[in-house]
Structures are given as structure tokens and as C-alpha cells.
Amino acid sequence: MAVSTNELAILAIVLLVTAVVFYTKGTRRAPLPPGPRGIPFLGNLFQFNVMRPYPQYLKWAQKYGPVFSIKLGSQRIIVLSTSEAADELFVTRSKLYSSHESPHVGFDLVSDQQRMVFMPYSREWKIVRKNVHGILGPGPSKQMRKMQDLECRIMLHDLLCHGDTSIVEDFVEGPHGKVPERHWFSIIRRYTTSLMMTLVYGRRIHRIVDNPELHQVYEMMSNMTHVSQPGRYLVDALPILRWLPDIMAPWRAEGKRMHEWEMGFWGKLFADSRTAFLNGTGLNGFVQSYLSARAEAGLEDLPGKGATEDGAGWMRDKLITYTAVSIIEAGSDTTSTAVFSFVLLMLSNPDALRRAKEEMGAVVGSSRMPDWEDEDRLPWLTACIKETLRCAPPLPLGIPHKADEDDVYNGYLIPKGSTVIGNIWAIHMDPVRYPDPTAFKPERFYNPDGKLNWASGPDTHNRDHYIFGWGRRFCSGKYLAEASMFIVLSRLIWGFDFYAASDPQTGKVKLPDVNDVDTFTDGLVTAPKIYPVGFKPRSEKHAEMIKASYRDVQNDWQSMGLAGDER
Numbered sequence: 001m002a003v004s005t006n007e008l009a010i011l012a013i014v015l016l017v018t019a020v021v022f023y024t025k026g027t028r029r030a031p032l033p034p035g036p037r038g039i040p041f042l043g044n045l046f047q048f049n050v051m052r053p054y055p056q057y058l059k060w061a062q063k064y065g066p067v068f069s070i071k072l073g074s075q076r077i078i079v080l081s082t083s084e085a086a087d088e089l090f091v092t093r094s095k096l097y098s099s100h101e102s103p104h105v106g107f108d109l110v111s112d113q114q115r116m117v118f119m120p121y122s123r124e125w126k127i128v129r130k131n132v133h134g135i136l137g138p139g140p141s142k143q144m145r146k147m148q149d150l151e152c153r154i155m156l157h158d159l160l161c162h163g164d165t166s167i168v169e170d171f172v173e174g175p176h177g178k179v180p181e182r183h184w185f186s187i188i189r190r191y192t193t194s195l196m197m198t199l200v201y202g203r204r205i206h207r208i209v210d211n212p213e214l215h216q217v218y219e220m221m222s223n224m225t226h227v228s229q230p231g232r233y234l235v236d237a238l239p240i241l242r243w244l245p246d247i248m249a250p251w252r253a254e255g256k257r258m259h260e261w262e263m264g265f266w267g268k269l270f271a272d273s274r275t276a277f278l279n280g281t282g283l284n285g286f287v288q289s290y291l292s293a294r295a296e297a298g299l300e301d302l303p304g305k306g307a308t309e310d311g312a313g314w315m316r317d318k319l320i321t322y323t324a325v326s327i328i329e330a331g332s333d334t335t336s337t338a339v340f341s342f343v344l345l346m347l348s349n350p351d352a353l354r355r356a357k358e359e360m361g362a363v364v365g366s367s368r369m370p371d372w373e374d375e376d377r378l379p380w381l382t383a384c385i386k387e388t389l390r391c392a393p394p395l396p397l398g399i400p401h402k403a404d405e406d407d408v409y410n411g412y413l414i415p416k417g418s419t420v421i422g423n424i425w426a427i428h429m430d431p432v433r434y435p436d437p438t439a440f441k442p443e444r445f446y447n448p449d450g451k452l453n454w455a456s457g458p459d460t461h462n463r464d465h466y467i468f469g470w471g472r473r474f475c476s477g478k479y480l481a482e483a484s485m486f487i488v489l490s491r492l493i494w495g496f497d498f499y500a501a502s503d504p505q506t507g508k509v510k511l512p513d514v515n516d517v518d519t520f521t522d523g524l525v526t527a528p529k530i531y532p533v534g535f536k537p538r539s540e541k542h543a544e545m546i547k548a549s550y551r552d553v554q555n556d557w558q559s560m561g562l563a564g565d566e567r
């Protein structure tokens with residue numbers, strides 16, 4: 001039988017339409033993943049602590065399986081609790097799952113839609129990501145090693161001077177994780193934030209006490225991690241409320257007020273930097289380099305938000321400001337949280353700590369400090385860091401992704417618009433993958449013979465841990481973060497005998513319980529709450545080297561045109 005071209009075309013269209021109808025119906029027919037029953041309109045909103053959902057999510061995963069579903073108002077949340085599920089959706093199907101959930105208050109109002117970490121998968125995000133990768137990718141991030149080395153030496157000196165201050169003085173944590181200036185937590189925070197500020201603005205944080213700038217950065221970050229938590233605002237869960245008039249929508253004024261507050265700080269940093277650039281006194285950070293490239297392209301003045309529509313996609317001033325914010329925020333609290341958790345877990349596991357010190361003594365000794373070249377020869381330390389990150393991931397639920405289309409996974413429907421969470425905490429507590437998961441066992445990752453790799457690589461199934469997320473939204477700062485964790489923690493082990501407070505009556509060591517969720521703060525970033533630790537140099541020789549190093553680094557700052565330390 002002869003078939004004409006027209007008939008073939010009609011046949012092709014009929015087959016296509018049938019396939020589309022079949023696929024769409026198939027998708028619609030698939031059931032939602034199982035999950036706890038909610039109540040009308042509000043769903044499961046009042047069944048768990050929305051500011052600290054991960055313990056309940058683990059329980060629900062144990063009951064309903066690796067993919068379960070809940071509702072917060074009209075917001076559908078799908079929680080993935082195995083690396084296979086997260087891998088399949090976020091990596092293999094990354095085309096559908098590379099948007100981040102954009103909380104209405106946190107993103108639209110407080111961030112004026114410019115904060116990278118909450119951006120949908122869009123042209124604007126791609127522009128920002130490309131620029132960020134230009135300074136944080138595997139090659140460029142190595143240029144920060146010198147700053148990491150120098151800032152780390154300052155940190156050692158600060159800890160030496162700190163001694164047992166946080167043990168003998170009675171410090172109280174402020175609201176939203178506000179840390180007292182003289183507590184050792186502030187010393188670590190200064191290190192991470194100074195690094196980010198230099199990277200982005202070419203200026204250091206050179207003082208801890210009487211330096212509102214440092215503490216304000218953390219106040220803003222803490223505010224953001226609370227404001228953006230799914231379920232924090234009813235309007236995030238019930239978008240219909242966005243239509244309410246101002247008088248009935250107090251979050252609108254609150255969100256805008258927070259935006260003004262943020263711009264008072266972050267906007268000023270940007271404006272100062274721009275003025276310095278225009279006066280020719282700008283330092284060498286990401287913002288100044290960007291402004292310089294933009295000016296060379298004839299776009300010295302580019303106020304407003306977003307990016308230009310042309311092929312070059314130049315970021316306007318507000319988008320640059322918030323790109324800088326995203327890097328500073330994403331890189332400060334996360335890395336310092338990892339340090340606080342490491343110290344806590346090592347103190348809680350004295351055998352592991354002793355072995356790390358022995359290894360350090362054998363490999364590095366006392367006549368020099370450890371460096372990145374020592375990394376492969378310190379496999380026990382590396383195993384302890386990885387085990388810390390497994391037991392206490394700084395973001396236990398990562399940053400929530402979003403489904404951009406209807407999809408079906410393992411026979412379950414994932415409706416378009418759902419928030420999709422990779423439950424890092426549950427994956428790390430999987431007893432099959434990590435037997436005895438609540439125990440701290442660095443031997444899981446101990447590999448004295450092989451080349452050590454951290455959490456990267458194309459083989460996402462076999463990663464040691466998942467703290468950096470997945471797919472196209474995988475943490476941009478991973479290289480910098482790993483380099484910081486190694487240098488800070490190796491030198492801490494090298495230089496100090498750190499110790500917990502003990503009860504003066506019984507002599508018993510007083511440490512927060514690492515397996516108690518109350519030891520940690522609420523919100524997107526889950527850090528240990530402040531706890532006292534004393535820092536004693538391992539020998540007079542170590543102390544002298546730390547002091548000499550501090551003096552030398554002041555010369556480095558001077559030759560680099562950076563502010564010297566004020567103590």
C-alpha cells in the first residue's frame with residue numbers, strides 16, 4: 001500500500017497527540033507519595049516543628065518510605081530520604097529539578113528576588129552562577145589559599161590568646177544564635193567571614209571585639225535562615241494570601257522592612273566599594289573586578305536589579321550586591337558550623353582525638369605547621385572531618401529544590417511546583433549505608449592507602465557524604481570549604497590541646513550531647529549552640545611559632561594593602 005507524505009504527517013501527529021495524552025493521563029493517574037494525613041487547608045502544618053523539621057522527617061521516612069509527601073497549606077512538599085532518589089531526581093533529571101524553592105517573604109520581599117540561593121532555574125541564575133564559578137571553581141578557588149593560610153594563622157593566635165576565657169566566663173547565647181564577642185565561636189566566625197569579605201570586597205575583618213560589622217553579618221544570616229524556612233510564614237504555604245490588602249498582610253511590611261535593613265548594610269558595602277572603585281582606590285575583590293569589567297564594556301552606571309537583556313547579561317548594581325551577599329552568607333556560617341561540630345565530636349570521642357594527634361605528630365611534628373601538601377598523609381584526620389560532616393551536616397535538609405514540571409518517580413506523582421527536599425540528615429542516618437549511624441566512627445572513611453577524595457566527583461551514588469547537595473545547584477563553594485576545613489582543623493589539632501569544661505564539684509566533663517537535637521540551633525543552617533572550650537598550646541615551641549607567625553602575617557597584610565589586625 002502506498003502512503004502519501006500527507007498521510008504520514010497525519011499519522012505522526014495522531015501518534016504524538018496520543019503519546020502526549022497518554023503520558024499526561026499517566027502522570028495524573030499516578031498517586032502521590034504516601035505521607036501523614038493532614039487537616040483541610042493547613043495540611044500537616046501543625047504536626048511538627050517547622051523550624052526544626054529534620055527529626056520528624058526522619059521518623060516519617062522510617063514509616064512511609066524513602067519518598068514521602070506532606071502539605072504545608074497548599075504547598076506540596078516531597079521529601080527524598082535516600083541518595084538513590086535524590087540522585088535520580090536532582091542529578092539524572094536535573095532539567096526538571098534545578099530550581100530552588102523561592103519563599104515569598106524571604107525571596108520576593110526581603111531579597112527583592114536577587115538572592116542567588118533562592119532563585120528559580122532561570123537566565124538570571126545562570127548569569128550569577130557563571131560569575132560565581134569564575135571565583136569559586138576548582139582553579140580560581142586555589143588563588144584563595146594564600147588568604148586561607150594567613151587568616152588561619154591569625155585564628156591560631158586568637159585561640160592562643162583566648163585560652164580558657166570561654167570556660168571561666170559565663171557566656172550566654174543571644175537570640176537567633178547571637179554569639180558573645182569574646183567567646184571562641186567569634187574567633188572561628190571571624191576567620192570564615194574575613195575570608196569571604198576579602199574574596200568579595202577585598203577587605204578583611206580585622207577585629208573581633210567592638211566590630212559591629214562582623215556580628216551584623218551573622219545577625220542577617222540568622223534572620224534569613226529563619227525567615228526562609230518552609231512553613232515559617234503562612235503566606236508561603238497559602239499563596240492566595242498574597243492578594244490580601246496591606247492592612248491584612250503584616251508580613252508584607254515586615255519583609256520590606258527587612259529588605260531596607262539588609263540594604264542599609266549590604267547596600268552600603270556595595271556603595272562604598274563602588275565609590276572606591278570610581279576614585280581609583282578600589283581593592284581587589286570580586287565586586288571591584290566586576291565593576292571594572294562592566295565599566296570597560298561602557299556600562300559604568302547600571303543601577304536597578306536583574307541583568308541586562310543582551311547576550312552579555314551584565315549584572316546591575318542590586319544583583320551584584322546580592323551576589324556578594326550570597327557568597328558571604330553561603331560561605332561563612334556553613335564552614336564555621338563544621339568547625340564547631342568537629343571540636344564537639346572530637347571532644348566527645350577522646351580516642352579519635354588522641355589518634356588524630358598521634359598521626360599529626362608522626363607526619364608533621366612540631367617544627368612546622370601542617371599544610372595542604374600534608375592532606376594525603378593525614379587520612380585519619382580526613383576521616384574524622386568526613387565523619388563529622390556525616391553526623392552533623394551544616395544544612396541537614398540542604399536547600400529545598402522545586403519541581404518545574406509534573407513528573408513520576410517510582411510510580412509516584414511529583415506535581416509541578418512541589419518543593420522537593422533532599423533529606424541529607426536521613427541519608428546520613430541510613431543504617432545500611434552507615435551501620436550504627438548515630439555513633440561517631442571515622443574508621444568508615446579511613447583509607448590510608450588510596451588517594452583521598454572528598455565529596456565531589458561524578459559518582460554521586462558513592463559519595464562519602466551529601467552535605468553539598470546535588471546536581472546543577474551543587475554548592476559552588478565546595479573547593480573553598482574543603483580547603484578551609486582542612487587547614488583550620490589540621491592546625492587546630494597540630495597546635496592545641498583543646499579541652500571541655502568540667503564540673504568543679506565532680507570533675508566530670510561538661511559537654512553538650514551530640515545526639516540531642518537541642519544541642520543545635522533551628523533553621524536552615526543547624527549549628528551547635530555555644531559551648532565552652534579551652535585552648536592550650538601543645539608545647540612552648542608551638543606557642544612561639546604561633547606568635548611569630550602572627551607577627552609575620554602583619555607584614556603580609558601591609559604589603560597586600562590590607563588592614564592589620566587590631567586586638
Ligand code: HEM
Nearest residue numbers: 117330331334335394398399468469470473475476477481
Ligand atoms: C561546610 C561548608 C558548606 C556547606 C555544608 C554548604 C552547603 C551547601 C548546600 C547544601 C547548597 C545547596 C545545594 C543544592 O541545592 O543541592 C549550597 C549552595 C551554595 N553554596 Fe555552599 N556550602 C558550604 C560552603 C560554601 C562556601 C565556602 C561558599 C562560598 C565561598 C558556598 C557557596 C554556595 C553558593 C553560592 C550556593 C548556591 C548555589 C546555587 O544556588 O546555585 N558554600 N551550599
